[in-house]
Amino acid sequence: MSVVLGVDVGGTKVAVGPVDASGAILAPLLQEPSVVSDTESFVDGLVETLRGAIGQFGSFEPKAIGLACAGTVDEARRLVVTSPNLPLRRVPLAESLQASLGLQIVLENDANAALLAEATVGVAAxxxxxxxxxxxxxxxxxxxxxxxxxxxxxxxxxxxxxxxxxxxxxxxxxxxxxxxxxxxxxxxxxxxxxxxxxxxxxxxxxxxxxxxxxxxxxxxxxxxxxxxxxxxxxxxxxxxxxxxxxxxxxxxxxxxxxxxxxxxxxxxxxxxxxxxxxxxxxxxxxxxxxxxxxxxxxxxxxxxxxxxxxxxxxxxxx
Ligand SMILES: [Zn+2]
Known part of the structure; x- marks a missing residue:
C-alpha cells in the first residue's frame, strides 16, 4: 500500500498519521509532545518522533513526509522563515529532516494545509x-x-x-x-x-x-x-x-x-x-x-x- 506521513507540528504536540492519496487516514495517530525550548532541541525532538512514526507505520512503507506548522514557509516549501509558536527563524527544516530520516520532506503552513484538506475531503470538497x-x-x-x-x-x-x-x-x-x-x-x-x-x-x-x-x-x-x-x-x-x-x-x-x-x-x-x-x-x-x-x-x-x-x-x- 502506498502512503505518505502527514505531520501536524504544534507548539504543544506533534501528531503523525499515514495518509493515502485520497486524503484518508489509515491508522490511529501517533502523538508526542513538542520540545520548543530552542531550535536544536526542537529539531532533535521532531527527528525522534518521526523515527518512531516511521517504525510504527513501517508496514505502510511511507514514501514521503508532509509537515504542517504555524508560520511562513518559503523557498519552494523547504524553509521555515518564521513561526509564532515554534523556535524556527529561517531554519531549513526540510533539509535537516531529510538528512536524518532519508525520506523526502515537504513543508506547508498549517492553515494552508487545513484548507487543502477541507477542499479535498472536507466541507469544501x-x-x-x-x-x-x-x-x-x-x-x-x-x-x-x-x-x-x-x-x-x-x-x-x-x-x-x-x-x-x-x-x-x-x-x-x-x-x-x-x-x-x-x-x-x-x-x-x-x-x-x-x-x-x-x-x-x-x-x-x-x-x-x-x-x-x-x-x-x-x-x-x-x-x-x-x-x-x-x-x-x-x-x-x-x-x-x-x-x-x-x-x-x-x-x-x-x-x-x-x-x-x-x-x-x-x-x-x-x-x-x-x-x-x-x-x-x-x-x-x-x-x-x-x-x-x-x-x-x-x-x-x-x-x-x-x-x-x-x-x-x-x-x-x-
Ligand atoms: Zn496583527
Missing part, C-alpha cells in the same frame, strides 16, 4: 475558490484560488488574522493595532467574557468573576459556558461574532469566494458564532459577492492540518 479562517489562540488563514493554494511571492500570503478591523484598536503581536486576531481569537473571547465578569445582568451568579479571579477564564471555558447558554459567555460570543463579521465582509468583497470555512477551537461555538456573522455579512458586504458565499464551520477538526500536510506531500511525490 470540490470547490475551487475558498477562504479558510482558523480561530484559535491566534487567527490563521488560507486562500484557495481556482483550486490552488495562493502563497504570494514569499510564501507569506493568507495572514488574514492581521487584516485590520478596528482602526487604533488593541495592539497585536505583529506590531499593528486592531487586527482581526485581537477580536476573533480564543484570547479575544476570554477578554470579552472578562469585561462582563461581575455584571449583575450578564454574570448573575459570578461564575465569570470567580474564574477571572483564579485566572481560569480562557477561550475554551467561555466557549463551553456559551454553548450551555450562560448569559455573559453568550454575549461575549456574540460580540466576537460581529467582529468576525467585519473581517468576513472584507474577505467576501476582496475575493468573491464560493465558501469561507471557519475552523479552530472558537468555531466549536457553531451557529452561536456563525449565524450573527452571516447576518453581518448579508447586511454589509457587496452584491453579488455576499449572495454567492456560504459561510460554514470546518468539518475535519484537529486532523485537518495533518491530512493537508499529507496531501501536500502527495502533490510533490505522487
Amino acid at each position: 470540490g470547490l475551487r475558490d475558498v477562504i479558510l479562517l482558523t480561530l484559535g489562540t491566534g487567527v490563521g488563514g488560507g486562500i484557495l484560488i481556482n483550486g490552488r493554494l495562493y502563497r504570494g511571492v514569499g510564501g507569506g500570503a493568507g495572514e488574514l488574522g492581521h487584516t485590520v478591523v478596528c482602526g487604533g484598536g488593541e495592539l497585536c503581536r505583529c506590531g499593528a493595532r486592531g487586527c482581526l486576531e485581537m477580536y476573533a481569537s480564543g484570547r479575544a473571547l476570554a477578554r470579552f467574557a472578562d469585561e462582563r465578569a461581575g455584571s449583575e445582568v450578564e454574570d448573575p451568579d459570578r461564575v465569570l468573576a470567580r474564574m477571572s479571579e483564579r485566572h481560569r477564564l480562557d477561550g475554551r471555558t467561555v466557549g463551553r459556558l456559551a454553548t450551555r447558554g450562560y448569559p455573559g459567555a453568550l454575549s461575549a460570543a456574540r460580540e466576537l461574532a460581529i467582529w468576525l463579521g467585519r473581517g468576513l465582509v472584507s474577505l467576501v468583497n476582496a475575493f468573491n469566494p464560493e465558501m469561507i470555512v471557519i475552523g479552530g477551537g472558537v468555531a466549536d461555538l457553531g451557529e452561536i458564532l456563525l449565524e450573527p456573522a452571516r447576518g453581518y455579512v448579508r447586511e454589509k458586504a457587496m452584491s453579488p459577492n455576499k449572495d454567492q458565499v456560504q459561510i460554514v464551520q470546518a468539518s475535519l477538526g484537529n486532523s485537518a492540518g495533518m491530512v493537508g500536510a499529507g496531501l501536500v506531500a502527495w502533490e510533490v511525490c505522487g
